[in-house]
Amino acid sequence: MVIFSVYVVNKAGGLIYQYDNYVPRTEVEKTFSHPLDLVLKHHDDKVVVSFGQRDGIKVGHALLSINGVDVLGKNTADGKDILEYLKDPANYPVSIRFGRARLSSNEKLMLASMFHSLFAIGSQLSPEVGSSGIEMLETDVFKLHCFQTLTGIKFIVLADPRQSGIDTLLKKIYEIYSDFALKNPFYSLEMPIRCELFDQNLKSALEVAEKAGNFGAGS
Amino acid sequence: MTVHNLYIFDRNGSCLFYNEWNRKKQAGISKDEEFKLMYGMLFSIRSFVSKMSPQDMKDGFLSFQTSKYRLHYYETASGLMFVMNTDLSVSNARDTLQHIYSNLYVELIVKNPLCPSSQTLDSELFSSRLDSFIRSLPYYSPRAA
Numbered sequence: 001m002v003i004f005s006v007y008v009v010n011k012a013g014g015l016i017y018q019y020d021n022y023v024p025r026t027e028v029e030k031t032f033s034h035p036l037d038l039v040l041k042h043h044d045d046k047v048v049v050s051f052g053q054r055d056g057i058k059v060g061h062a063l064l065s066i067n068g069v070d071v072l073g074k075n076t077a078d079g080k081d082i083l084e085y086l087k088d089p090a091n092y093p094v095s096i097r098f099g100r101a102r103l104s105s106n107e108k109l110m111l112a113s114m115f116h117s118l119f120a121i122g123s124q125l126s127p128e129v130g131s132s133g134i135e136m137l138e139t140d141v142f143k144l145h146c147f148q149t150l151t152g153i154k155f156i157v158l159a160d161p162r163q164s165g166i167d168t169l170l171k172k173i174y175e176i177y178s179d180f181a182l183k184n185p186f187y188s189l190e191m192p193i194r195c196e197l198f199d200q201n202l203k204s205a206l207e208v209a210e211k212a213g214n215f216g217a218g219s
Numbered sequence: 220m221t222v223h224n225l226y227i228f229d230r231n232g233s234c235l236f237y238n239e240w241n242r243k244k245q246a247g248i249s250k251d252e253e254f255k256l257m258y259g260m261l262f263s264i265r266s267f268v269s270k271m272s273p274q275d276m277k278d279g280f281l282s283f284q285t286s287k288y289r290l291h292y293y294e295t296a297s298g299l300m301f302v303m304n305t306d307l308s309v310s311n312a313r314d315t316l317q318h319i320y321s322n323l324y325v326e327l328i329v330k331n332p333l334c335p336s337s338q339t340l341d342s343e344l345f346s347s348r349l350d351s352f353i354r355s356l357p358y359y360s361p362r363a364a
Contacts, residue, residue, distance in 0.1 A: 024274050060269070100275065103270065107270065114267050115267065118263055122283065124247075125253070126244060126288055127223035127241075127304050128223070128243055129243050129244045129287075132287070134284070135284055135285055135286060138280075139276055139278070139280050139281055140279070140281065141272055141275075
């Protein structure tokens with residue numbers, strides 16, 4: 001049972017706090033000969049696999065390093081375009097590491113404001129009167145839980161689908177936020193939270209929740 | 220226990236079919252606008268979920284719930300999207316949506332040469348079969364509210 005990450009979004013949709021509690025490693029390194037049997041393409045300043053899943057390398061995985069040297073976006077460490085580099089048979093055999101691309105802080109800001117609007121649309125398209133926005137969003141590998149306070153701040157927790165006790169955790173995070181962020185004289189409202197006590201208390205609350213909530217087999 | 224409404228979208232985002240059973244609140248915009256908003260929301264959720272996910276996904280987005288209703292989502296490999304809103308007591312409607320696709324949509328729309336599958340579905344047989352199927356679901360029971 002794991003809790004993946006925590007997001008706090010202010011009432012304007014800005015991300016004011018983000019913490020990754022657990023990031024599963026999904027990286028595969030493999031040696032390839034010419035020609036490459038994967039189809040790669042540029043996407044969002046990265047080189048990603050667009051076709052040809054094999055040996056744990058999945059479509060959507062980004063190219064992370066070549067011959068053990070980390071790449072810089074869509075260029076190799078010495079500034080050459082990766083796709084051009086991989087076209088040249090002289091560079092083979094080559095060892096390439098693929099994995100899920102980590103979210104950059106810009107992407108996290110974007111996703112937070114995206115959820116802010118999805119939350120509002122979810123409430124507008126409701127077939128019932130007086131519905132809130134999205135409180136829980138489920139996929140096959142994670143569940144997103146969202147708690148909106150009366151003042152409009154959203155606390156978002158990403159956890160394993162089988163993790164229980166998230167409602168209590170969300171209330172607890174709200175409590176920690178009120179105690180350690182709002183009561184901090186150096187904290188200005190709606191701005192990113194940079195309080196050490198908030199961090200510490202949040203981390204221990206996550207640990208407690210991970211130990212307590214445990215439903216179903218498999219972990 | 221109730222089914223509110225059902226949307227079917229094709230992969231280009233046009234709404235092929237819509238029907239409602241127990242819907243208490245309208246969105247306050249025209250149906251056309253509502254379909255666009257719904258498709259836009261689903262499209263964004265798909266990309267949101269694929270970026271947000273800490274691991275590789277198989278099925279991707281399954282459902283979301285608010286304080287009043289739950290939206291169930293099923294997407295076929297060909298890009299058709301089946302969306303059904305129910306109340307919160309229905310925890311999983313994946314089989315229902317799969318049944319609508321394989322036993323109603325494929326049988327009555329795809330196998331009907333007179334039914335072009337790229338525009339609004341106007342097959343009366345499909346509508347009536349779907350309606351009776353939804354009404355026969357164990358969790359379909361319109362409460363007199």
